[in-house]
Amino acid sequence: MFPKGSNQILGMNARNQIFLRLNARAGRRIADSKILTKRVLTKNGLPTPGLLKVFRNVRDIFEFDWITLPDNFVLKPVSGYGGGGIIIVKKKAKWAGQWRLMDESIIDVSSLRHQALDILAGQYSLHNLPDWAMIEERVKISKVFRKFTYQGTPDIRVIVFNKVPVMAMLRLPTAASHGKANLHQGAIGVGIDMATGITTYGIWQGKFLKYIPGTKRKINGLKLPRWTEILTLAVKAQEAVPSLGYVGVDIVFDKEHGPVILELNCRPGLEIQNANSSPLRKRLERVSGLDVVSADHGVRIAKTLFAERFADRVMAEEGIKTIGVWEEVKIRLSQDEKVPVRAKIDTGAWKSSIDKDLAREMGLLKASNVLWTKTYKGSLGQEKRQVINLCFYLAGRKIETIASVANREKLRTPLIIGRRDLEGFIIKPGRI
Amino acid sequence: MDFFQGIINQAVSGGVSEETIVLFLLLPLVASVVAAARHLIGFRGFGILIPTAIALVFVATGITIGFLLFLIILLVATLTRSLLQRLRIHYLPRMALVLWFVSMFMLLFIFVSPFLGIGQISGVSILPILILVLLAEEFVTVQLGKSLREAARMTIETLIIALIGYFIFNFSLLRRLALERPEWIIFTPAVFNLLLGRFTGLRLLEFRRFRRLFR
Numbered sequence: 001m002f003p004k005g006s007n008q009i010l011g012m013n014a015r016n017q018i019f020l021r022l023n024a025r026a027g028r029r030i031a032d033s034k035i036l037t038k039r040v041l042t043k044n045g046l047p048t049p050g051l052l053k054v055f056r057n058v059r060d061i062f063e064f065d066w067i068t069l070p071d072n073f074v075l076k077p078v079s080g081y082g083g084g085g086i087i088i089v090k091k092k093a094k095w096a097g098q099w100r101l102m103d104e105s106i107i108d109v110s111s112l113r114h115q116a117l118d119i120l121a122g123q124y125s126l127h128n129l130p131d132w133a134m135i136e137e138r139v140k141i142s143k144v145f146r147k148f149t150y151q152g153t154p155d156i157r158v159i160v161f162n163k164v165p166v167m168a169m170l171r172l173p174t175a176a177s178h179g180k181a182n183l184h185q186g187a188i189g190v191g192i193d194m195a196t197g198i199t200t201y202g203i204w205q206g207k208f209l210k211y212i213p214g215t216k217r218k219i220n221g222l223k224l225p226r227w228t229e230i231l232t233l234a235v236k237a238q239e240a241v242p243s244l245g246y247v248g249v250d251i252v253f254d255k256e257h258g259p260v261i262l263e264l265n266c267r268p269g270l271e272i273q274n275a276n277s278s279p280l281r282k283r284l285e286r287v288s289g290l291d292v293v294s295a296d297h298g299v300r301i302a303k304t305l306f307a308e309r310f311a312d313r314v315m316a317e318e319g320i321k322t323i324g325v326w327e328e329v330k331i332r333l334s335q336d337e338k339v340p341v342r343a344k345i346d347t348g349a350w351k352s353s354i355d356k357d358l359a360r361e362m363g364l365l366k367a368s369n370v371l372w373t374k375t376y377k378g379s380l381g382q383e384k385r386q387v388i389n390l391c392f393y394l395a396g397r398k399i400e401t402i403a404s405v406a407n408r409e410k411l412r413t414p415l416i417i418g419r420r421d422l423e424g425f426i427i428k429p430g431r432i
Numbered sequence: 433m434d435f436f437q438g439i440i441n442q443a444v445s446g447g448v449s450e451e452t453i454v455l456f457l458l459l460p461l462v463a464s465v466v467a468a469a470r471h472l473i474g475f476r477g478f479g480i481l482i483p484t485a486i487a488l489v490f491v492a493t494g495i496t497i498g499f500l501l502f503l504i505i506l507l508v509a510t511l512t513r514s515l516l517q518r519l520r521i522h523y524l525p526r527m528a529l530v531l532w533f534v535s536m537f538m539l540l541f542i543f544v545s546p547f548l549g550i551g552q553i554s555g556v557s558i559l560p561i562l563i564l565v566l567l568a569e570e571f572v573t574v575q576l577g578k579s580l581r582e583a584a585r586m587t588i589e590t591l592i593i594a595l596i597g598y599f600i601f602n603f604s605l606l607r608r609l610a611l612e613r614p615e616w617i618i619f620t621p622a623v624f625n626l627l628l629g630r631f632t633g634l635r636l637l638e639f640r641r642f643r644r645l646f647r
Contacts, residue, residue: 009642011634114520123523279645
């Protein structure tokens with residue numbers, strides 16, 4: 001009756017019935033107050049953006065000397081939700097008491113004060129209950145994220161369950177979301193491979209994206225920096241608030257401080273499944289009941305269990321690469337001219353060696369490219385050989401090196417690659 | 433189970449109107465439909481209060497008039513809200529102003545309606561209209577922080593549920609059942625909601641939302 005796999009998807013009913021039940025009242029109280037969150041996290045030695053001021057009543061707002069605020073800061077409700085009521089100030093404008101927002105418009109003290117009063121009156125809090133307002137340091141966007149940023153700061157949502165980060169997404173604010181990172185407000189959600197921190201799919205207002213809207217930049221394939229650190233931080237946040245069993249941790253990447261925890265969400269949304277094209281309930285069930293001893297352990301479990309199919313290949317690229325004995329390399333002649341050549345990987349030789357005729361054909365023997373001439377003692381007796389500059393690609397890696405020129409006419413390949421150029425490779429002697 | 437029926441018969445002969453009894457008995461049923469619309473279908477709606485209240489208003493005023501009033505009030509409330517957004521005033525005074533506009537407009541409408549040939553409106557009891565006016569605040573609050581599309585969707589879903597509620601209240605078979613076999617109307621919603629409260633499967637609309645995840 002139901003489509004296959006429907007019991008692997010986390011729907012609203014299951015989330016509320018099964019998983020949100022794991023969030024005890026004490027934990028929800030902490031997550032719902034940004035100040036309490038900050039206090040608890042700081043006590044546990046976890047990084048959060050600096051707190052500049054809390055307004056607990058109307059008097060606080062009028063007694064506060066707004067002029068003393070730094071160049072950039074964020075005014076937000078302590079118990080806001082869905083990114084409502086937040087004003088992000090980018091820099092000081094020309095006159096004292098005026099600032100510029102992310103979209104370059106100007107805001108003055110009286111507008112800020114008014115916003116703070118609205119926040120206190122409960123306009124942005126859950127159920128419109130009276131609230132506090134706070135001013136926080138603004139997180140400065142790290143360079144890696146800058147090209148994905150329209151207005152506002154992209155953040156990374158990690159869902160942590162039983163000390164294992166089960167799913168993550170990058171949230172990119174857009175014009176439609178008014179700089180907020182909330183998917184319901186119109187931000188883009190981008191799935192992230194748990195093993196490598198590489199983005200996979202994008203989703204925007206229920207539609208799948210290949211490119212960032214309005215640009216030709218691909219949405220997938222971006223590698224987030226310091227991914228392991230981000231995941232570990234997310235798990236540590238749950239460890240700091242153990243009464244939250246199922247929590248969304250929002251992390252921003254600060255230019256100077258690296259990953260910083262922005263807030264905890266005790267009712268994380270379900271759209272993350274679409275962004276990752278992957279059902280969440282299945283992942284939660286796999287992790288449920290595991291005995292996770294530390295944050296590092298949890299991260300290792302996540303990386304092993306939830307790796308995308310491409311993860312193996314990428315992880316290999318990061319470290320050691322495996323090649324066969326016979327490889328096709330591309331010799332680089334100029335900016336856009338690369339010639340494929342069959343090569344033998346030869347660990348018996350130190351230097352790479354290229355056939356004389358081939359080198360001449362490619363124009364590698366012109367005087368400016370020849371480094372020196374040397375008398376060689378090889379298995380074929382003594383001979384004079386030229387040594388030239390050579391640049392080639394082996395298994396996708398660019399190798400700039402020197403090579404000796406020899407007559408290899410009667411040998412099987414016009415090029416051998418020696419040990420000098422094989423740093424970071426493993427050679428598999430059999431067929432691959 | 434003649435017990436319940438006995439009580440009802442006694443009450444009716446004692447002067448309690450049948451309509452009152454029927455509405456009271458059917459109210460939990462309508463509320464259950466609202467709950468089912470949330471948990472089985474996936475309508476987001478406005479909670480239980482608004483759809484049920486609107487359904488009752490429809491019953492009291494008749495469907496055409498009720499629908500008309502609902503649309504007018506919603507329109508005026510939404511328009512004034514977006515107008516007042518530009519004025520920087522506090523939340524509660526702003527809401528009071530929204531209600532001011534809605535009330536004034538309704539009064540005007542009632543004054544003008546006899547000349548427009550829809551005289552029935554002045555005959556409608558004032559309480560249902562007042563309830564609709566007060567619901568305007570709820571509407572506006574829920575609309576806050578949501579996109580226009582989202583707000584429109586929620587409104588339409590609410591209307592659908594309210595209409596279903598209206599038809600349940602007016603369904604003659606159910607009305608007869610409520611008077612003749614009240615135990616069914618009393619216990620079915622209770623059992624149904626106990627079961628519904630533990631349902632953890634996907635909602636109907638979630639099959640569509642997550643259709644890409646079925647492989």
